[in-house]
Amino acid sequence: MTTAIYASVLPFETRVAVREDDRLVELHVEREKERSIVGNLYKGRVSRVLPGMQAAFVDVGLERDAFLYVDDVGEALEEEDVDLQEVRAQTPIQDLLRPGQEILVQITRELGPSKGPRASSHITLPGRFLVFIPGSSHVGVSRRITDQKERERLRALLGELPKPGGVIVRTAGEGRSLADFEQDLAFLQATWEHIRQRWDTTAAPALLYSELDLLLRVARDVARDNVREFWVDDPGAFRRVVEFFQRVQPELVSTVKLYTRTTPMFFAFGLEEEISKALSPWVDLPSGGSLVIEQTEALVVIDVNTGRYAKGQDLEETVFHINLEAAREIPRQLRLRNLGGIVVVDFIDMEDPEHRNALLEAFRKELARDRARTLLGPVGPFGLVQLTRKRTSASLWKTLTTPCPFCQGLGRIKSPETVALDIYRLVLDRAQELGARVFAVRAHPEVVKLLKGDLAPLLQTLEQGYGLRVELAPGSDPHPAHFELIPKA
Template sequence: MSEELLINVTPRETRVALVENGMPQEVHIERASRRGYVGNIYRGRVQRVMPGMQAAFVEIGLERAAFLHASDILRPPPALADGNGDPPAPAPTPSITELVREGQEITVQVAKDPIGSKGARLTTQLSIPSRYLVLLPYSQVIGVSARIEDDAERARLKGIMADLMAPSGMGCIVRTNAEGQGEPALAEDVDYLLRAWELVQVGSQRARAGQRIYEDLPLPLRALRDLLNSDIEKVRVDSLDTFERMCDFASQFTPDLADRLEHYPGDVPIFDLYGVEDEIQRAMRREVLLKSGGHLVIDQTEAMTTVDVNTGSFLGQRNLEETVYRTNLEAAQAVARQLRLRNLGGIVIIDFIDMVDPEHRRQVLRTLEKALSRDHARTNVHDFSPLGLVEMTRKRTTESLERQLCEPCAHCGGRGSIKTAETVTYEIFREITRAVRQFEASQLMVLASPKVVSRVLEEDSAAVAELEEFLGKSIRFQADDQYAQEQYDVVLL
């Protein structure tokens, strides 16, 4: 599979696209005015303790206080074994009031960016990532990414890391990129992480509440650290200055892959050349067309994302069950790609077209899981429910692509629909009646959108005449382009 990383840099915005076989799969955006906070470490002050929520709100210098749950607060490790030599039972989470108090200063790390109306999610279980590892300063666990499936390789990496981490007394997680790496490369990462942790400790002692102690890398360097692997054939950057900084970073941390970086000097914008701009525009739409003629309808809500699969114009060549099966197979791959491209997370409900054959259901589910296996975010897929729905989760740490690029519609307030001209007309009639009963006036003037006024004068002129006769008042209507369809004013003259 051919993979490329495309990096588009402008003075106020940086965008990274991961392209597989010519198709954009992921888009990451960072703006100078609104950089993400995930991974940053702050010195915070506990603002409020909420025993009923088992949580506290912590001031870390952001617009909204951040959220710290009791389960995310570091506690002393339990004893290794009980008197019988058996491992101890997991200790219950203490009350939040036993863990923190109002006014207390603590060092915290952002685990999730502010999303919607929610503040950032925090943890005191700090971690620092590098190219191949994630340092766990308060743990002695050596873990290996589940994506490294070969048992011998997992054992080799775990053995190397156990030796390298033993002097520090800390733990780590071995990332997928470490597969096949030798001890020297891993040792370099350990040295880097220990230096970084030393700086965090010094900063934690000196920082005041609300100050940032550690900041994650900017997006272009983060892309090299997190996304660049042996499958990536090229990394193309359209900014010479950023290209040079990335080369310095790569030569220090990933020298074996540094030759894959390439400066793109072309006149055609790099995202246009690879069709990424068009794909971003399509990702803003609810409907996703499938090659077979079917389509998906994707709706993102506060609680979850729903995906509806429809056959559309696809009629198939054999029978209905075969048509449904083929459409669902294609939809499973398309859903996995759209979740990555749109960065949709949390709970996802997929309504595949009903299938009678259990084997067809198994194949569709297997296709979905295989397509999701390339996703960098953690996913968890459940079997078909009794209602024929597939429930899954995808780890969410940042806002979706749509919510990064869009805002609620000024006319409908984010509802996705507006009142019809007929509905607004009858609201105006009721408002006129209400106004005349409350205030004295010889005549009234209504200001409204051209579409509403046109309807009143053409289709409801008889109703206006009846209302004038009933109220004994003259009513004039005036169209104003500044009024949205749901807006109007009734003026007493």
């Protein structure tokens, strides 16, 4: 598998696209006013302790307090799929924290405009090849490194490192040397010492350490030995990436290329069209089938359809083929759209147990390529497949769009027929209440056209059956469902 990275840097926005084997699999967007705070370390002050929830709210200087569970440790290691085996014994939150107490916390999730961020008191500092865990003695290797000999080699190398804290070998550490780990650990130790010094000299609440910006996070977490090219369209950003690789992985410096053409880079590489498709709920599959992806606050639902696929004579084989295509495409869409939380997939029903098992195995294999942690469940009693995907930031959909001013996020608005009937009923109600006999109605042109055309009998009924007259006129409000009803006499 080869990877290509494209970073487009503007004064107020940075976009980074990642292609694997020429297929767009990730798109990261960071805007200056909406920069991610995940990974940031704060000197906070406990504002409230909630024994009933075994949680606390911590003032970290943001608009909303951070939420901290008593057992909220190890969150930042989920990306590397590592289980911490040394978790402190359960102690009631009221015995650990008190209002006004100062505490060092790290943001692990951004939960949206209506909720505060999620925080952890278990601090982790990710480097290029290692995760450093201050105050811990844990030593481990990412479970994504599956070769047993390599795991043993890495554990032996970790045994040669100084032990100022816990360390975990990240996935990118596979195949690296002792010198690589020593350099990475020295940098992380220096970073931690700087944070400790700031703790001693800074009043709470305050930001002590800010995670790398998007450009360098991708350089650190995504760029591996399989990177074919790393395009950057801004000279200053280009130099930052080169300097970063010179410090942490010099062999990748040659992959960094400065884009200088006048055509915007994302247009030149065909990325803008792919991004537009990623905002659509419909996804075409190669053989003519399709996916429908619906995002809600509670969960993500993905439906698999046969579409126009018509190859073969056997229905079971046809369904199996389309489901396999969906199993390969859905993980890509989850990564590309940055969908997290609970995901429910409605594959097309299959009778053959071997086909169902093969489908789940193919699905699991594709999900394993995701850097975000995913947990796949069995097929449910109604044929649905459920999984969870770690969510740390807003989805692409929420990042690039805003709720529709007409439907307020519902996705649907009243039809012109419904609005016309609403007008009919409201005229009758207001006539009874106010005693008026003539009403001026200003509505959307489509509604006016309908009331003068196919639904004109409604106005005739008002006039002939109730003695009421309605004067229609197009309104100035662009909302298709809004209208104004004014009694005249």
